Amino acid sequence: MLTKRIIPCLDVRDGVTVKGVNFVNLQEVGEPPAMASAYEAQGADEIVFLDISASAEGRKTLMHVVESTAERLFVPLTVGGGIRSKEDMRTALNAGADKVSVNTVAVQRPEVISECAQDFGRQCVVVAIDAKREGSSWKVYTHGGRRRTDKDAIEWAAMAQDLGAGEILLTSMDADGTKDGYDLPLTEKVAEEVDIPVIASGGCGNAQHIYEVLSRTGAEAALAASIFHYGELTVKQVKDYLRERGVPVR
Amino acid sequence: MPVRVAIADYGVGNLHSIRKALENCGASPYIVEDMRELLEAECVVFPGVGAFDKTMERLQPIKSGLVRRLEEGVPSLGICIGAQILFETSEEGRQPGLGFYRGKVVRLKAERVPHMGWNSVRTDDLILRGVGSPYFYFAHSYYGLPSEDIAIGDTDYYGQVPTLFLKNRTYGTQFHPEKSSESGMRFLRNFVKFAEAST
Structure with a gap:
């Protein structure tokens, strides 16, 4: 039976892991390769690095970090943030990423999804969607959540799938940083709409939140950052909690 | 002497982890960019990166020599797409595969595709000897459906999917041992021992 995945996410700026609230007030929390290995030892099913460097220099630093991580990490590594073309994706894959997530570039130039899927296989192509509620629907934001678009998040997820996305990394901007739990209605809507796996992200404050999103929505994976980075919970504790409640985990 | 393992580099993707x-x-292990070097190798790994056609384009020129090596029993391992290209054809691509494994690669029939994440593998084969928890990482939309008796393990995903193959001395895995943490390392240790015993 396919198990549900727990994915620690490392926001990386200039090669260092940071954590902020609603995309601002960033604090440094550690070295990405060591953190990734520690999470693997705890039972993490996958690791995500999101590069939030503002400069080209910072992004180059990330590729070195990916290389040294890939040499000692034996669970899948997804790299995202600042990917602007198929060539950027190739660079990240060659540096050691197993999957690459695209966000802004996919909104601006959706055909990049198909190009990447064709060359690298669709299982490598993750489309990251930052969504914010407006009334009864959700709009897609780009540029690290700074720019609103007119795209409907649910429709965009379906389109990304049709273009060749292998997975959707869905972040609720309303929930992100609040620690009040995942955005269940948003996650459920997207997971119903698409047939590819959906990773829920944003809002995780405790193990119960992970249980809720994995048992009440069609999400296949839950991503979390601060609960792991600050040592509030280990991945193993989360998995024990889920297992006791009948959620299949490794 | 440690066994020398040639890892085929088709020009896309991450070979750091498998190496x-x-x-x-x-x-x-050593990385091979000129596919002709695979014909001299004492052990070959076809890594699990890329798409079917792109991979076969690289292997097509040495196809008959390579199949002869596999038939002779050179110990090898195909991972994910690297196992799929061992079959005759694939619904994913237009290029023919190596055709060493008889059968074809077909699209998964499931509510969610790709089959992505950790799932268990059932087998009696010794290649999983010592693996405590038989969970491995999968990331695929297609799988090999053999027309000969080479499937030695399977996995539940909307039905039984063959996920472990062995013919002569060529193992094929639909999962990624190099991404499967402790279980994967155990699998690869067993494979290396198998290769040492075969060379």
Whole structure:
């Protein structure tokens, strides 16, 4: 039976892991390769690095970090943030990423999804969607959540799938940083709409939140950052909690 | 002498993990960019990166020689797409495969595709000897459906999917041992021992 995945996410700026609230007030929390290995030892099913460097220099630093991580990490590594073309994706894959997530570039130039899927296989192509509620629907934001678009998040997820996305990394901007739990209605809507796996992200404050999103929505994976980075919970504790409640985990 | 393992580099994707994993398992891996070098190798790994056609484009020129080596029993391992290209055809691509494994690669029939994440593998084969928890990482939309008796393990995903193959001395895995943490390392250690015993 396919198990549900727990994915620690490392926001990386200039090669260092940071954590902020609603995309601002960033604090440094550690070295990405060591953190990734520690999470693997705890039972993490996958690791995500999101590069939030503002400069080209910072992004180059990330590729070195990916290389040294890939040499000692034996669970899948997804790299995202600042990917602007198929060539950027190739660079990240060659540096050691197993999957690459695209966000802004996919909104601006959706055909990049198909190009990447064709060359690298669709299982490598993750489309990251930052969504914010407006009334009864959700709009897609780009540029690290700074720019609103007119795209409907649910429709965009379906389109990304049709273009060749292998997975959707869905972040609720309303929930992100609040620690009040995942955005269940948003996650459920997207997971119903698409047939590819959906990773829920944003809002995780405790193990119960992970249980809720994995048992009440069609999400296949839950991503979390601060609960792991600050040592509030280990991945193993989360998995024990889920297992006791009948959620299949490794 | 550690067994020398040639890892085929088709020009896309991450070979760091498989190289490092094989090293940790006592082998002496090296990356091969010129596919002709595979014909001289004492052990070959076809890594699990890329798409079917792109991969076969690289292998097509040495196809008959390579199949002869596999038939002769050179110990090898195909991972994910690297296992799929061992079959005759694939619904994913237009290029023919190597045709060493009889059968075809077909699209998964499931509510969610790709089959992505950790799932268990059932087998009696010794290649999983010592694996405590038989969960491995999968990321695929297609799988090999053999027309000969080479499937030695399977996995539940909307039905039984063959996920482990063996013909002569060529193992094929639909999962990624190099991404499967402790279980994967154990698998690769067993494979390296198998290769040592075969060379």
